Amino acid sequence: MSEELVLTRAHGRVLEIILNRPPANAINRAMSRAIYTALRELQDNPAYSVGVIRGQGERIFCAGWDLKETAGEGGINLELENDPEQGHGPGGFAGITEFHDLTKPVIAAVNGAAVGGGFEIVLACDMVVMADHAFFSLPEMQRGILADGGAVQKLPKMIPPNVAKDLLFTGRLMEAEEALRWGLVSKAVPVAELENTALELAQEIAQGAPLALEALKEVLAYVDGMSAREAMDRVKGGGDCDCPIYHRMVSSEDAIEGISAFAEKRTPVWKGR
Template sequence: MHSTTEVRTETIGSALLITIDRPKARNAVNAAVAQGLSTALDQLETDPALRAGVLTGAGGTFSAGMDLKAALAGESPEIPGRGFGGLTQARTTKPLIAAVEGWAMGGGFELALACDLVVAADDARFGLPEVSRGLVAGGGGVIRLPKRIPYHLAMELLLTGEPVTGERAGRLGIANRVVPAGESAAAALELAGRMAQNAPLALAAVKELVRAADGAPEEEAFALQAQQMARLAASADVTEGMTAFTERRSPVWQGR
């Protein structure tokens, strides 16, 4: 386990559990949290034994978003090149799952949207209340939410600022899994374990292609896919995957 005052990391199997640890501040993001999350992402990316990350919050709350007191004091909750919380604009190659309990408000919701999958407690609350403060959800909310759910539903959340429950988030398609309160981290770790059974190079290629194809012309997207397919075809993992299939055994991935 690695810990700072604001962010804890723990290796569980092949997953890295990343916990924002400011429960008295509802895990609001200040400069220290942003730096802690950025460092945790580096740990996830550079450790070959880690296959996926799970992001959660301590004390039954995911994150209340930006720490307004810290911001008014001149602190920045952003990391250059990585965005809000050191995450919302970061380019990660390994799957990242948000495990949401309690409130995921403003920047907290945007941290969840920056993840690849979301597991939500049924009584969690997701909201983007920035318009009530004269702002917009600038950590990716106005950009990502309309791509994840139908336009009119996204605009309802963005223009009213009203939160939705984890149960409704599941119906809208914001959350992949909706589980009873207190079980989101366990469910997210289970998903991470399922992903770890697959080839790490293939997982990274999926993430890269989804990013690259977003808004790109179809011809360009297929050309990028062809490049990735050629790289994967030359990898040891493809040979191992095919061999394991013919031998009816589980593959042993090398990540190369």
């Protein structure tokens, strides 16, 4: 992983991933693969339970796809974009938008403008905190393309569809106050407080049992789109669902430890199994 493109910092059980391609943190193919490498470390290293993604600086989280790189190559080359070695890599655009087997929760700490693919990175995360001066925007329509790296697929399910269409068709800005109102973000804070706010939230989440954290993300993805009745039938009590982490969790040592610790009024000692 190139430290020039992506920096990582360990904070106990939290791995902070910092986009570091100034001035705009625009995503080229090399950066996509670097972000994926950092997320792969989060996923595979049992020392980590939660990830935090933020941009370097206080002005721009991520300006999205590096269109200058694409323009210099004569336009979109789908064969190259999808090449596992030279393209965006196994995690898709920005290393996260198609990292479907990432089972550890990730928090986006949006330190500034999140534009186009930068907004799609945010939509790929599990929780979002943002600086109160930051904003979201999807200007792809004005570039002759669609925001198909996650926005058209996810945004209409996350906020009222008419609001999502407004953003997609017009490319207008959504500022922090509006993002809070629609529930896209959990908190909006002054930029000086953003990193600590995100890390404190991540540390709070990381206190949970590691296997249960992964099982929760797995189950939430599994039941997405199901009716409540079907989801209950398939998941309740370790039911008939294709969720291997969830099934391991139900009979895990940590499940026994959590119940025992509660009964004994002590802090649980997790083993991740």
